[in-house]
Amino acid sequence: MSAFAELLALPSRGENPYLQEWKKEAGRVVGVTCTYAPEEIIAASGLLPYRMEARGVTDTGLADVYFHRFNCTFPRSVLQAGLAGEYDFLDGFCVLNGCEQIRRLYEVWEKHVNTDYQYMITIPHSISDAGLAWYKEEIFNFKEDLGKNFGIRCTNEDLWKAIKVYNESRRLVQELYALRKDDSVPITGSDAARLLFSAFIMPREKYNALLKEALEEIRSKDGTDDYKARILVGGAALDDPQLLEIIEGQGGMVVTDTLCFGSRSFGSLIEEDGDDPLHAIAKHYYNRNPCPRMLGQFKNRLGYTEEMAQGARVDGVILEKIVFCDSHGVDTTMLADGLEEKGMPAMVLEREYALSDLGRLKTRVEAFMERIARG
Amino acid sequence: MDTSQLSDRKDRTIINNYMKSGYMGLLLLEMEGITSLADLGGPEAIRGFLPEEFQDTFDLVQLPLLDVILKEKNRASAKAVFRTAMDYFELVNRELEAGKPHVQHYFAIAPEFMWAMDLVPVAHEALGAISSIFYREGCEAGIDRTLAEGYPDHLCAAQTGSVGYLLDGLIPKPDVLVNNSAPCDASNMMYEYASNKFDIPLVMIESPYYQNERGWKYAITEIKRAIEELERITGHTLDEDKLREHVEHSNEAISYFLKLQELKRLTPMPDTGWHRPADTLFLIQLGTPMSAAYYKALYEDAKARADRQGSVIPEGKKEKRLAWGYAWMAYDLPFFDWLEEEHGAVYTGDVLTYIPPHAGVVDTTSVETMIEGLAWRFMQMPMGRQTMGFSDVWVNDFVTIVKQFKVDTLVLAGHMACKHFWALNKLLSDKVKEETGVPTLRFEVDMFDKRFTPGPEMRRIMNEYFASQ
Numbered sequence: 001m002s003a004f005a006e007l008l009a010l011p012s013r014g015e016n017p018y019l020q021e022w023k024k025e026a027g028r029v030v031g032v033t034c035t036y037a038p039e040e041i042i043a044a045s046g047l048l049p050y051r052m053e054a055r056g057v058t059d060t061g062l063a064d065v066y067f068h069r070f071n072c073t074f075p076r077s078v079l080q081a082g083l084a085g086e087y088d089f090l091d092g093f094c095v096l097n098g099c100e101q102i103r104r105l106y107e108v109w110e111k112h113v114n115t116d117y118q119y120m121i122t123i124p125h126s127i128s129d130a131g132l133a134w135y136k137e138e139i140f141n142f143k144e145d146l147g148k149n150f151g152i153r154c155t156n157e158d159l160w161k162a163i164k165v166y167n168e169s170r171r172l173v174q175e176l177y178a179l180r181k182d183d184s185v186p187i188t189g190s191d192a193a194r195l196l197f198s199a200f201i202m203p204r205e206k207y208n209a210l211l212k213e214a215l216e217e218i219r220s221k222d223g224t225d226d227y228k229a230r231i232l233v234g235g236a237a238l239d240d241p242q243l244l245e246i247i248e249g250q251g252g253m254v255v256t257d258t259l260c261f262g263s264r265s266f267g268s269l270i271e272e273d274g275d276d277p278l279h280a281i282a283k284h285y286y287n288r289n290p291c292p293r294m295l296g297q298f299k300n301r302l303g304y305t306e307e308m309a310q311g312a313r314v315d316g317v318i319l320e321k322i323v324f325c326d327s328h329g330v331d332t333t334m335l336a337d338g339l340e341e342k343g344m345p346a347m348v349l350e351r352e353y354a355l356s357d358l359g360r361l362k363t364r365v366e367a368f369m370e371r372i373a374r375g
Numbered sequence: 376m377d378t379s380q381l382s383d384r385k386d387r388t389i390i391n392n393y394m395k396s397g398y399m400g401l402l403l404l405e406m407e408g409i410t411s412l413a414d415l416g417g418p419e420a421i422r423g424f425l426p427e428e429f430q431d432t433f434d435l436v437q438l439p440l441l442d443v444i445l446k447e448k449n450r451a452s453a454k455a456v457f458r459t460a461m462d463y464f465e466l467v468n469r470e471l472e473a474g475k476p477h478v479q480h481y482f483a484i485a486p487e488f489m490w491a492m493d494l495v496p497v498a499h500e501a502l503g504a505i506s507s508i509f510y511r512e513g514c515e516a517g518i519d520r521t522l523a524e525g526y527p528d529h530l531c532a533a534q535t536g537s538v539g540y541l542l543d544g545l546i547p548k549p550d551v552l553v554n555n556s557a558p559c560d561a562s563n564m565m566y567e568y569a570s571n572k573f574d575i576p577l578v579m580i581e582s583p584y585y586q587n588e589r590g591w592k593y594a595i596t597e598i599k600r601a602i603e604e605l606e607r608i609t610g611h612t613l614d615e616d617k618l619r620e621h622v623e624h625s626n627e628a629i630s631y632f633l634k635l636q637e638l639k640r641l642t643p644m645p646d647t648g649w650h651r652p653a654d655t656l657f658l659i660q661l662g663t664p665m666s667a668a669y670y671k672a673l674y675e676d677a678k679a680r681a682d683r684q685g686s687v688i689p690e691g692k693k694e695k696r697l698a699w700g701y702a703w704m705a706y707d708l709p710f711f712d713w714l715e716e717e718h719g720a721v722y723t724g725d726v727l728t729y730i731p732p733h734a735g736v737v738d739t740t741s742v743e744t745m746i747e748g749l750a751w752r753f754m755q756m757p758m759g760r761q762t763m764g765f766s767d768v769w770v771n772d773f774v775t776i777v778k779q780f781k782v783d784t785l786v787l788a789g790h791m792a793c794k795h796f797w798a799l800n801k802l803l804s805d806k807v808k809e810e811t812g813v814p815t816l817r818f819e820v821d822m823f824d825k826r827f828t829p830g831p832e833m834r835r836i837m838n839e840y841f842a843s844q
Contacts, residue, residue, distance in 0.1 A: 068789070068797035070529065070819075075798070097584065100559050100762075104798030107766045111802065120765070125556035125563065126579035130596050134581075295554070295563055295579050298571050324794065329527040330564035334571065337525070348525070 003213035008191060010198040012055050013086050018202035022048050028091035028150060031115070033078075033105065034098035035260040035291070036123050038139050038281050040270070043204060044162035045146045045154040047092070051200030051261075053239045054081045058354045066108045067101075072324045073353035074237060075105045082113035092117035092149070094142070099293055099327055117149050126295050127287065136282035143278070159277035163270045165204050172211045173199070173266035176218070180255040181312055184223030189233070189254020190241035196262055197239055227253035228373040229315040234258035234305055234335065235349075236321050236328040242355050243320060250365045251373065256312035258305050264289050292331035301331070302338045309344055316345040316372040318365070322353055345372045378428055380468055387471075388545040389502055390464050395432040396509050397461025399425065403441060404454050411442050435510045439709040443649050448687055449712065452650045455672035459657050460505070463665045470495040471547060476609040479537075480553035481562060482655075483759035484580060485749045487625050487662035488602055489553070491618035492611045496553075498659035499566075502546045503536025507705035507823040508652055514539070518824055526568070531792035532823035534565035541569060548573055551608050553601060555753070557582035558762035561792055578604045582763035586754060590764075594750035602746075619739045621662035622749070626736045628666035629752070633732055635674040639723050640780050643686035643694055646677040648711035648722030652703045655727040655757060692719030695841070698782040699725035700773055700803055700815070701789045701796055706825040710833055718841050723780035727757045729772060766799040770806045777811045784840075787817040791827060816840050 001009075010016065022029065029048045032039065039049040054077035060067075063080035081087055093115040095106040103120070110118050121138050124131035143154055173196065179186055187195075195214060199207050228251030233244065239261050244254050257263055270284040289304045290297040309317055317339055319332035336346040347368045349361065381391050402425070406415070415421050422433050444453035471477055475495045480486060482498035489496035506514040517539030518532050524542070526535070540546040552575050554566040570577035580597045583590030606612050632654075638645050654673070660666035680687070688694055695718060702725040704710060714720040734755035737748030754760060761769035777785060785807050789796050804815035818836050821827035 066798070066801045068800065070791055070797045071794055100795045101798055104766060104795060107799065107802055120584070122584040124581045126581065128600065130593070130600060131581065134593060292564065292567075293560060295556070295567050296570070296577050298567055324529050326527075326530060326560040326564055326794065329529065330561075330568055333525040334568060350527075 002217055003210040004217040007198045007207075007210050007214055008194045010194075010202065012053055012201055013081065014089065016201055018206060019048075019050070019089060022203065023089055029089055030092035030094055030117075030146075031087065031090045032094045032096075033102050034096040035265050036096050036098060036285055037094055037121065038142070038285055040159060040162040040166050040281055041139060041143050041154065042094070042146070043165065044158040045143070045150065045152050047146070047150065047152075048203060049200075050090070051239075052078050052087075053197075053201070054078045054353065055240050057081050066112065070324055072101045072322050074322055074325075075101045077353050079105060079108060079113070082109055087113065087115070090115045092119070092146075094119050094121060096120070097122045098291065099325070101324075119145055123286065125293060127290075127297065132282060132286050135286045136279060139282055140278055156277050159281070160272070163272060163277055163280065165208065167269045167272065168208050169199055169204055169211070170266045170269050172208060172215065175215055176211075177256060177263065177312075179215075179218060182223065183225045185225070185227070185253055185255060186218050186221040186223040188244075188248055189231070189257075190244035190248055192254070193238070193241045193244055193262065196266070197241075200261070227251055228369050229253070230255045230313060232256050232258065232305070232309045232312060232314040232317045233320065234317060235319045235332050236325050237261060238320065240355070243349075243351060243361070246355075246358065246361050247318060247365050250362060251369050252318075252365065255314060256308050258289070258301075258308055260291060263308060264291070292327040298331070298334060302335060305335055305339065306342065306344065309339075314344075315374060316347070316368060318347055318349055318368065320349045320351055323350055380465055381428070382468065382472070385544050386547045387468065389506065389540055390468055390546070392432060392435065393460050393464045393505055393509075394468065395429050396436060397457045397459070397464070399429045399432055399436070400441075400444065400457030401454065401461065402429075404444065404450055404457065410445050410447060412438060412445070414445075435512070437509065437511050437709075440509065443709045443712045446712070449647050449649055451676035452647055452673055455669050455676075456650055456653045456657075458672075459653075459660065459665050459669045463657075463660050463663065466663060466665070467495060467497055476550040476611060477547055478551045478553055478605070479549040481555050481566070482659050483557070483753075483756040484553060484555050485625065485661060485753050485756065486659070487621040487749060488598065488613060488618060488746070489605070490621045490662045492602070492605060492609070492613050493617070494551075494605065494609060494611055498656075499537050499549075499552070500533040501656050501659045503538075503540055504533055504656055504705055504823055506536065507532075508656070508708060513706050513825055514823055515826065517543070517545075529561075529792055530565065531559070531561045531790070532821055534562050536823055538565055538569055541573065549575055551576050551578060551605060553578045553580065553605070555580040555582045555759060556763075557759045559793070559795060561794070576608050578608070580753075582759055583754065584764045586760075586764060586768060591751055591754065594754055595747055598746055598750050598753065613742065615742050618742060618745055622737050622739050622745050624664055624667055625661040626739070628661055628670050629730070629734060630736060631667060631670035631674045632730060633734070635670060635677055636724075636730065636732075638674070638677045638681055641681055642696075642781060643684070643688070644696065644721035644723065645681035645685065645687070646673070646722075647687045648715060649708045651711065651722055651725065651728055652705045652708060655702070658757070687721060688715045688719040695720040695784065696723050696780065696782050697721065697784050697786050698723045698773065698776050698780060700785045700787040700800075700807075701725065701793065702727040702822065704788065704820050704828075704833065705823050707830040707833065710830055713834065714837060718837065720837070720841070723782050724776040726761050726769065726772070729757060729776060731755055731760070731772070762795050766795075766802060769799060770803050773803055773807055774810045777807055777813050782811075782813055785813055785815045787815055788820045788833075789817065790822045791819050792821065
């Protein structure tokens with residue numbers, strides 16, 4: 001199987017061969033819930049960070065006991081996977097206060113899933129010097145606690161090494177995005193998303209090696225310009241390509257995004273020329289292109305969306321939100337209004353974490369395509 | 376009431392309404408020997424003898440609420456509620472007319488330091504939510520206005536009501552918005568929206584995650600940072616003497632609040648339940664003379680009842696003690712009076728009217744001690760305290776309430792917009808059952824929008840519950 005095919009088809013959780021191999025070699029795994037989690041620290045400590053997901057979970061009967069119908073289906077589905085034993089491979093679970101519903105997962109998980117080690121990292125909701133100092137102290141405490149709990153040392157040298165590896169991922173992914181900027185696109189958005197999702201669920205050095213090979217394969221492909229419109233997708237955490245397939249099934253070509261599983265995780269590098277790797281990590285994660293949970297940053301987010309849209313020459317923006325997500329629930333409408341005011345067509349698409357009512361989604365996307373189709 | 380204070384400005388519509396409602400309520404309460412609207416000849420007759428400038432306000436007000444406040448047992452607390460509505464909004468109106476910069480802030484931020492900067496702070500949520508308390512149509516027009524902009528209906532009406540009023544120009548556009556990061560994304564995002572929509576600077580105060588010294592030191596830093604930002608934006612600076620004056624008012628208010636809270640432990644319950652939403656919302660007055668007057672009046676009413684071993688339920692009924700593990704429903708204050716009259720069910724505590732005793736008095740020795748004390752109090756304010764960190768705080772507060780207030784049923788009338796609550800509600804009910812044996816009744820409401828679970832439905836739920844006991 002080629003590297004490209006392997007990354008496209010990488011299964012998650014128990015079926016993941018890299019995870020199986022890691023566990024067989026007595027490796028330990030720490031789940032993380034959010035892109036504000038400093039994965040470099042986990043990796044530098046000799047542990048495997050695993051971005052929590054619940055792909056394939058459609059029934060949330062166990063989780064519904066704890067998460068009510070007004071709660072977002074993302075943490076609910078992750079909880080379901082945990083309660084069903086699908087996360088028994090975790091040795092640790094690092095939660096962040098990314099949103100109200102994710103952070104409440106912490107206590108429910110602690111009581112009812114009971115992974116051996118759990119930790120909460122908190123990040124302030126606005127950008128300030130005091131906020132950066134707080135976040136840096138939080139990740140320092142996390143590093144120390146990881147060390148104490150797992151009996152490991154994480155030196156500055158380990159951190160710099162991890163930063164290099166993760167920055168390499170970021171560079172490679174940026175190359176992938178660059179390949180999609182021309183009219184002739186060598187890879188669909190849904191396939192590109194699959195490549196990115198794999199980064200979060202396998203050892204990063206191995207991912208980098210596979211992605212490098214995959215990029216060569218992609219470069220050698222004939223691209224296609226047989227699509228109706230170039231699309232940017234933004235909004236809530238999207239870890240399953242099904243929605244992108246729906247968009248592309250209606251004639252769209254997803255050529256870029258502002259997603260946390262996408263460009264927000266890979267769009268900028270951690271500075272490697274300083275003295276303090278922890279400070280470099282803190283600065284990077286705290287200050288990078290913000291999620292709507294960071295307040296007072298809407299204009300930056302709108303600007304970032306415009307920049308990504310212009311850079312990839314998109315014809316329209318689709319902003320997706322999960323039902324009952326407050327942050328994206330408001331932000332997607334604000335962004336859509338802001339983009340439309342500037343002449344960029346935008347639509348807001350509401351979904352559940354596990355896609356359902358596909359007919360409705362297809363119809364809405366189809367109507368949007370009719371509006372923005374090229375030529 | 377000095378009616379010359381009523382402004383013609385459209386953006387004083389809601390404030391005018393609250394002042395006039397307060398005055399009208401006091402007019403009715405001052406009538407001797409009247410215990411219901413029927414005693415006065417019914418609504419039409421009352422409308423007829425009200426001064427002309429208050430007749431339109433009477434048309435807005437919930438009539439069952441007026442019947443409740445005229446009952447003997449509720450009069451003292453009702454006078455406090457309506458007096459506050461009138462005096463506080465008269466103060467706000469006067470200060471706005473004087474041209475001082477206007478701040479709208481999240482309700483759980485201690486506003487004393489803003490008063491001390493000669494600003495006019497008003498809790499943004501109160502501007503909408505008080506409509507829910509007083510008026511037949513509540514703040515639903517505001518809610519619907521916000522949703523008409525394309526925003527989801529699972530947001531909290533605490534903000535969508537006020538934001539809608541802002542969109543329609545019925546409340547003043549503030550010069551600054553001040554928000555704290557707790558309780559939730561829904562409230563945060565509405566502040567973000569209002570800031571961007573109306574180009575209003577937004578000052579954020581981070582609510583620390585931890586209830587410990589590190590969290591407290593961070594809260595102190597955040598309040599100082601907020602003061603600096605307000606100074607930069609408004610050109611107004613913090614005055615130590617003014618800060619002391621406002622903190623002394625709030626110290627007095629909080630001490631009465633805590634004394635009242637202690638009384639609620641007693642059997643029979645000496646405090647009537649109908650005014651609990653106001654008890655939360657009128658925390659917005661902290662720092663003003665009205666705040667101490669409000670809680671003092673409630674305390675004295677409850678104390679007098681406690682001293683004579685009086686009860687708030689009809690004679691012959693067995694007292695049932697409820698704790699509201701979320702909170703109240705603003706749109707149906709008569710519901711809590713009905714619970715007392717119909718079922719002997721009294722209101723002990725809820726998450727929005729519980730302040731831990733150690734919230735304490737702020738040391739007024741210096742600006743530094745006052746900011747330190749205000750930071751600590753900010754971490755203990757209702758809703759902020761229970762939501763800024765781990766859910767243990769909310770859960771353990773309720774184990775405490777159930778034990779100390781001798782509760783026999785925990786009612787989780789959960790606000791549909793509160794994602795926090797709904798993700799911890801099972802942890803809460805399980806822990807209370809485990810530690811106290813007390814059962815939970817759970818149902819959904821929207822705290823400010825009667826359309827979600829109307830009053831008759833709530834009565835049906837409670838009737839069924841009590842019938843099953």
